[in-house]
Amino acid sequence: DARVTQTPRHKVTEMGQEVTMRCQPILGHNTVFWYRQTMMQGLELLAYFRNRAPLDDSGMPKDRFSAEMPDATLATLKIQPSEPRDSAVYFCASGLGPGTSGAEQFFGPGTRLTVL
Amino acid sequence: SQQGEEDPQALSIQEGENATMNCSYKTSINNLQWYRQNSGRGLVHLILIRSNEREKHSGRLRVTLDTSKKSSSLLITASRAADTASYFCATRPLTGGGNKLTFGTGTQLKVEL
Numbered sequence: 001d002a003r004v005t006q007t008p009r010h011k012v013t014e015m016g017q018e019v020t021m022r023c024q025p026i027l028g029h030n031t032v033f034w035y036r037q038t039m040m041q042g043l044e045l046l047a048y049f050r051n052r053a054p055l056d057d058s059g060m061p062k063d064r065f066s067a068e069m070p071d072a073t074l075a076t077l078k079i080q081p082s083e084p085r086d087s088a089v090y091f092c093a094s095g096l097g098p099g100t101s102g103a104e105q106f107f108g109p110g111t112r113l114t115v116l
Numbered sequence: 117s118q119q120g121e122e123d124p125q126a127l128s129i130q131e132g133e134n135a136t137m138n139c140s141y142k143t144s145i146n147n148l149q150w151y152r153q154n155s156g157r158g159l160v161h162l163i164l165i166r167s168n169e170r171e172k173h174s175g176r177l178r179v180t181l182d183t184s185k186k187s188s189s190l191l192i193t194a195s196r197a198a199d200t201a202s203y204f205c206a207t208r209p210l211t212g213g214g215n216k217l218t219f220g221t222g223t224q225l226k227v228e229l
Contacts, residue, residue, distance in 0.1 A: 004158075031215055043159075043204065043219040055214055091158055097215035103147055103208055105217060107158030 002026045004108035006092050012114045018080040021111045023092030024073055032075045033105060034060075034067055035091040043091075049075065050097060082115045089113070122205060122223040130228055135192040137223040139205030140185075146208045148181055149217065150190050153202045162190075162203075167210070195227045 005024045013019055025032050034046040047057040047067040057067060064086075066078045079086055089112050093105040123138045141148070147166045151159040165172045165181045165188065172179045178191040192199055202224050206217040 033216075035219075042221050045216060045218070048214070048216050050214060056216060093159075095215060103149065103164060103215055103217075104161045105159075105215075107151075107160070109158050 004092055004094050004106050006090075006108035006111050008111060009109060010112045010114075012116065013082055014116050015083055016081045017115075018078065019082045019086075019113060019115075021077045021090055021092075021113070023075040023077070023094075023108055025075060025092070025094030026106055027073070029094035029096055029106070030072075031095045031097045032069060033093040033095075034075070034077050035093065036088045037091060037110070038088045046077070046090075079113075082113075084115045087113055087115050122203070122220045124223060125221070126224045126226070128226045128228065129195055131195060131197055133195055133227075135195050135199070135225055135227070137190045137203050137225070139188045139190070139220050141188075141205070141207045141218075141220075142186065143207075144210040145183070146210050148179075148188050149206045149208070150177075150179060150188075151204045151206060151219075153204065153222070155201075159204065192225075195225075197227050197229055199225060200227050201225060 007022045032049040037043045046060040048055045052069040069075045089110045091110045092108045095105045121140050149164045150162045153159045163174045165179050176193045181188045202222045204222045205220045
């Protein structure tokens with residue numbers, strides 16, 4: 001049963017600490033997306049990779065956020081330093097692309113981040 | 117920024133009734149998708165409708181698309197308590213953006229026994 005996995009599922013940290021979230025996309029998927037979901041802003045796209053190359057990270061605060069794909073089976077999202085306003089649920093999704101047939105995105109269970 | 121706006125924001129119905137949710141968007145699209153999110157979980161893809169399609173069915177789901185009005189609707193027939201979730205529309209742009217999707221604000225559906 002192929003699915004996207006994310007670790008950790010929950011993270012509580014103090015302001016100023018570094019936070020690293022990890023995602024394992026579905027094997028064979030070549031596109032990876034990072035989203036942030038909050039009550040106020042809804043679901044926002046932070047970064048988008050295809051074949052491990054970043055295509056769009058315009059939604060990501062550059063001064064503190066960074067996203068990478070060290071290899072095809074791992075995507076990371078790092079926040080350094082973290083701030084209380086970063087508290088949210090962070091989702092990773094993967095899919096196939098480009099092309100309409102590969103437009104569906106498969107979401108992981110999310111990482112619930114709380115920054116105190 | 118959110119391209120899609122769902123209407124209503126919240127909907128409460130009785131089991132067995134039909135639920136209709138609407139989505140409006142702003143720019144030209146390649147396709148529109150509907151996703152479901154159970155509380156505390158990730159989103160799950162339900163159905164995709166292409167810009168040259170007007171209606172699509174999948175089980176108890178029926179989706180319509182009106183590109184002239186830049187709007188779509190999701191109909192869930194004979195609703196069940198298990199359909200309780202949030203429903204999001206997501207649009208893929210006609211040009212540029214690759215497979216990037218822009219999600220709407222969501223409709224919270226509650227189906228009561």
